[in-house]
Amino acid sequence: MSMLEPVHKVLQATGHDAIALVPGANFLRVFGKDFHQMERPLVVVVPKSGVPVAVVPNLELGSFAPIGFPGEVFDWRDEDGYMGAFKAAGAALPQLAKGARVGVEGQRMRVFDLLALQEVLSGVTFVDAHAAISAIRLCKTLEEIAALREAIKRSEVALEATLMQVKVGMTEKEVEAILLSELFRAGCDGLSFDPIVAAGDNAAKPHASARADYHIKAGDALLFDFGGRYNHFSADITRTFFVGHVSDHDLAFYDTVLAANTKGREISRPGMTASDVDDEVCKVLERSQFAAFKRHKTGHGLGLDVHEAPQIMRGNNQVLEPGMVFTIEPGLYRDGEAGVRIEDDVVVTENGIESLTMFPRELRVIG
């Protein structure tokens, strides 16, 4: 089987005349190798018919060659700039004439890559085919699920080790430093993203940054949204704890989120749409006394990208299939007071889901 077979399936499904790929999750899935995305563009164009082309920085050739790319490679050196290589690549794609349509990864390709392609493929229309291209990664292989499981297991070890060290009076930054250190001690080989460690009112911001000047106090919610990477796959876990003690109001608040999370894990199964999952989970929040504090959808796909398809949200009619992996992460946020989110990573099985996240969800008072 050609390594480009998944790309040819996308070409068939979309009817586009070519697909362009840049380094990132889709590139890694197709070619088994990833590259930095900085100031040096690296772009592959796979036409429906004819020879694929790649524009590659000269200093990456040693890493690119082992891929065994089945097409023509145009490299460029720092001192010459990249437009010469793009021009040569464009000339090698005469089939992409005026009126042709090229699908690109809209959420991944940067504008300067697009501008270079537009300059050398005049008259060609570039369309956002992010969803269609990323669909090649929708259903995970057993090997991929094993990597995810390992990333999650190691991340959970790090969380437990961190909790043992949290004390009232520490700053969020101090707790974050402990978590980071523990993630690598647990054997993660990267971070899924910069972790969120947020206490008290900061936990009410879904994507908060840890503060160096806020000292965690008794009664605070303490939210961790984090994950380590293992073998390119990313864990994405959220747990919320209370420090020292928890009020009855916060207990009810927490239990509402937990009920929504539980609902999501109970009802998800193949054949359902992502929209239906979100709808059922959201209803638990919307029918509660805390309906006003809901801010976001239920979850997102998870794999080589931390946020990928399927987006678990109303309006997304993607039908769930075995092998899809996504997060179930309902949350409630009382501005200026507290936030609670409980996030699991689940894989769709033949008759439901299995949660890859094993960390207990029952309310836990720490410190």
Place this chain on the structure above:
Amino acid sequence: MSMLEPVHKVLQATGHDAIALVPGANFLRVFGKDFHQMERPLVVVVPKSGVPVAVVPNLELGSFAPIGFPGEVFDWRDEDGYMGAFKAAGAALPQLAKGARVGVEGQRMRVFDLLALQEVLSGVTFVDAHAAISAIRLCKTLEEIAALREAIKRSEVALEATLMQVKVGMTEKEVEAILLSELFRAGCDGLSFDPIVAAGDNAAKPHASARADYHIKAGDALLFDFGGRYNHFSADITRTFFVGHVSDHDLAFYDTVLAANTKGREISRPGMTASDVDDEVCKVLERSQFAAFKRHKTGHGLGLDVHEAPQIMRGNNQVLEPGMVFTIEPGLYRDGEAGVRIEDDVVVTENGIESLTMFPRELRVIG
């Protein structure tokens, strides 16, 4: 002073009718806050005249509000999608009519952001203004240099701690795991990038990935290209060691790179162009017996982005000024055999440069 003053300077310098910003280093410098860039677009448009607008995911409003954005905010919720907010934002920018030019960060903005802007600002031309926008970060403040110095110091502590643990027979992956753990133990609060730990023939690839199946052997070059982040600023350090012993040939190879690195640190001073620095450094390599093994330019700017202006390469006529920070990282790569790179982070002073990197450069045999 308005927080938008740096953006207005870019507008004046470029003559564009508006500048659009997305989360990232420039956004962080202007607004003092960064945001995740995943599936939810967040875009700010600052017109030459009239009220700036921002399109912001609803769940980020709690983090966005404290910025004190001096303009109109259009938020959108997951269930509604983002085009409604873009349309409202476009309608609030009637001055951006047909023929207007909007500068964007070509190396940072993604294609789906651009497509959304193009849809609601019809007839407007979007141009890559990455260099002009990033120029607001060219000269670092004393506070920024202090953060860089701290990131570098902590990274160097981690490197020394790692070297003490390296033994013949370890895999590159094992050494990488030690380095990652030591970076966070040393108090870094993030990674500048996924580190490169490459031995033997792998060191001949400028951007190699650590292998789990290669055991480091005596006589190998062992190259570390890595950095920890501190307070948003990124260290970027390369040192190459030899394991057990070093051949005379490798010694001459190493000394050639060291001579180029030394040259770069000796000659760089304000008033010189980036092109001249690269030229002088490259000549040391090009006039050596190892000229055929040179693969890349001398270096790049360093700050909130790991690779930013000024690019230290021939053809870049940017004049160096006090406060600019860049890397001096000549390298030589013998395919299939060994690679050596020695990278320092330097700040331009009133009459030369100061190397923020203090780690010794003399050839060191470890393990």
